[in-house]
Amino acid sequence: MRTVVSGCAIATVDAAGAEYLRGHLVIDGDRITEVGAGDYDGPADQVIDGRGCLATPGLVNTHHHLYQWATRGLAQQSNLFDWLVELYPVWAGLDDELVYVTTTAGLSVLALSGCTTAADHHYVFPRGSGDLIGTQVEAAASVGVRLHACRGSMDLGVSQGGLPPDHIVESTDAALAATAAAIEQHHDPSPSAMVRVAVAPCSPFSVTSDLMREGASLARAHGVRLHTHLAETVEEDAFCRDRFGCTPVEYAEKLGWLGDDVWLAHGVHLDDAAVARLGATGTGVAHCPSSNARLGAGIARVGDPLDVGAPVGLGVDGAASQEAGELGPELRQAMLAARLRGGPAALTAREALALATTGGARCLGRDGELGSLEQGLLADVALWRIDDLGHAGIEDPVAALVFGPPARIEALLVGGNPVVRHGRLVHPDEDSLARDLTRVSRTLLGKAGR
Numbered sequence: 001m002r003t004v005v006s007g008c009a010i011a012t013v014d015a016a017g018a019e020y021l022r023g024h025l026v027i028d029g030d031r032i033t034e035v036g037a038g039d040y041d042g043p044a045d046q047v048i049d050g051r052g053c054l055a056t057p058g059l060v061n062t063h064h065h066l067y068q069w070a071t072r073g074l075a076q077q078s079n080l081f082d083w084l085v086e087l088y089p090v091w092a093g094l095d096d097e098l099v100y101v102t103t104t105a106g107l108s109v110l111a112l113s114g115c116t117t118a119a120d121h122h123y124v125f126p127r128g129s130g131d132l133i134g135t136q137v138e139a140a141a142s143v144g145v146r147l148h149a150c151r152g153s154m155d156l157g158v159s160q161g162g163l164p165p166d167h168i169v170e171s172t173d174a175a176l177a178a179t180a181a182a183i184e185q186h187h188d189p190s191p192s193a194m195v196r197v198a199v200a201p202c203s204p205f206s207v208t209s210d211l212m213r214e215g216a217s218l219a220r221a222h223g224v225r226l227h228t229h230l231a232e233t234v235e236e237d238a239f240c241r242d243r244f245g246c247t248p249v250e251y252a253e254k255l256g257w258l259g260d261d262v263w264l265a266h267g268v269h270l271d272d273a274a275v276a277r278l279g280a281t282g283t284g285v286a287h288c289p290s291s292n293a294r295l296g297a298g299i300a301r302v303g304d305p306l307d308v309g310a311p312v313g314l315g316v317d318g319a320a321s322q323e324a325g326e327l328g329p330e331l332r333q334a335m336l337a338a339r340l341r342g343g344p345a346a347l348t349a350r351e352a353l354a355l356a357t358t359g360g361a362r363c364l365g366r367d368g369e370l371g372s373l374e375q376g377l378l379a380d381v382a383l384w385r386i387d388d389l390g391h392a393g394i395e396d397p398v399a400a401l402v403f404g405p406p407a408r409i410e411a412l413l414v415g416g417n418p419v420v421r422h423g424r425l426v427h428p429d430e431d432s433l434a435r436d437l438t439r440v441s442r443t444l445l446g447k448a449g450r
Helices: 066-071 080-091 096-112 132-143 172-186 209-222 234-244 248-254 272-281 289-294 303-307 330-342 349-363 397-403 430-447
Strands: 002-011 019-028 031-037 046-049 053-057 059-061 115-122 146-153 195-201 226-230 262-266 284-287 312-314 381-385 408-414 417-421
Touching: 002 381, 002 397, 019 397, 053 349, 053 397, 059 312, 059 349, 066 080, 066 096, 066 115, 066 430, 080 234, 080 430, 096 115, 096 132, 096 408, 096 417, 096 430, 115 132, 115 226, 115 349, 115 408, 132 146, 132 172, 132 195, 146 172, 172 195, 172 209, 195 209, 209 226, 226 248, 234 248, 248 272, 272 303, 284 349, 289 330, 312 330, 312 349, 330 349, 330 397, 349 397
Parallel strands: 002 046, 002 053, 059 115, 115 146, 146 195, 195 226, 226 262, 262 284, 284 312
Antiparallel strands: 002 019, 019 031, 053 381, 381 408, 408 417
16 A cells, blocks of 8 residues: 655654655555655555644654553652652552553553654563563554563562562562563564564662573573663662662673663663763663653753763653653653753754654664654654644744644554544544543552552
8 A cells, every 4th residue: 555645844864864844755565665855746545635744753662661551640749769669569459451451541642642662661560460561562553553562570579678569579580481481472573563572670679680680691592672770860879889889880781781782761870981881882771851850860961872872762751750651742851851951052853853763763673674764664654733823933843843832643654554643543542541541540549548
């Protein structure tokens, strides 16, 4: 099937930074076959009117916790450690239905904010809850977006000096076995994959060194990527210095957790030596500005890893620490946070867009597959309406998207297939989904006596 998007401004985010004030995209099957200026006058099975819109690559979310959609609005004044201590007992009640509903809801909101690929870090697996990664894969298929399922794990309970309660952690062997099973059952290494799996022990304060080290070996034996939280808060930095005698990045490197197959969530508290090691090893960073602000974790020095060549992408992070759950507005948040730290030239609008597209693709190991609008790449396209009252008068389309208010998605294509059309989801019914989300959230809170 040939789909043509015509009459729109286009920001390709390719290596040359090609842009068109009025241009067209041609999609054959799941691939982009032409990008250019002006209108397209060839044959088409479907034409999408892009007048008044800006076409960009579909956004790539490099870090999320979709199950947390059920616990938004709690621990409103807490730092990360206190927030986790309050929420761990609630998350102990997760089940298969809740994970399906929250994953569907979270991915739907992401799609409505321009996201076509999402990495989700799920690390809570209550006993008897079933194949929760399989449940997420099923939910992602119902929405139509790409999922990078990061099979998380925790094996360091409070009795061993960790933060989570003992009853919600797994044994090291059980976590490794379940991670291997998730890879074997769900990982697709093909260039057009809708689902990939990563190995993702949770954090230094909830995972043993053995699980980190053996998890890295497992990932590399299967040819999949590695993901974990690192250097998010001053409390985590103090934990690593007290327990391991080194910084979080030094600890990760000792365990084999730096490399071009690794991306780390947050990286807020990085010293100069840590930044240099990320650049030298090609280790990626998932930058989550709104979540970091919500928890008071600090402002990441996002420009410094970029300057040394480390991949940097954008992440929403857990819906319980970034209740909006949208990726599109993170472009503006990332730009503003960088400028608070480094001044008005610290991050441009186009650099912010690159974080959410090509940067995210690099973090997930998908550069050359998605993240830019180029001939031969996957047809993951976001079409943003920028002719409304909130954006009218900003002549630079990319500035309108990044500096302006959150833009409405006119159309979202994943592999050429429509996921959002005229600002509405194609598949899940939003009203029914909202009712289901309210029901499962109340049930979960009820289990925890809240």
